[in-house]
Amino acid sequence: MKKYKCNCENIPIGSYDNQVALQAPIWSQKNRISVDSCLSPEIRYLWLCGVRTTGCCCGHNQLEPISGLNQNP
Numbered sequence: 322m323k324k325y326k327c328n329c330e331n332i333p334i335g336s337y338d339n340q341v342a343l344q345a346p347i348w349s350q351k352n353r354i355s356v357d358s359c360l361s362p363e364i365r366y367l368w369l370c371g372v373r374t375t376g377c378c379c380g381h382n383q384l385e386p387i388s389g390l391n392q393n394p
């Protein structure tokens with residue numbers, strides 16, 4: 322299996338570096354939500370499809386990427 326490789330270099334786990342602030346979807350209480358820039362296309366697509374996310378991390382080339390999905394919209 323090909324390992325996921327993102328654009329993060331020297332970004333420690335737990336760091337909020339390399340994030341972008343996206344316009345939050347209508348269901349959110351926030352105006353903007355910051356996500357790892359590597360995942361922003363996928364997160365925006367999930368929101369476009371009506372999926373509610375709870376958080377995400379690209380893994381910064383050290384861990385597997387994750388996206389938390391809310392099962393009770």
Ligand SMILES: [Zn+2]
Binds near residue numbers: 327329359381382
């Ligand atoms: Zn990344």
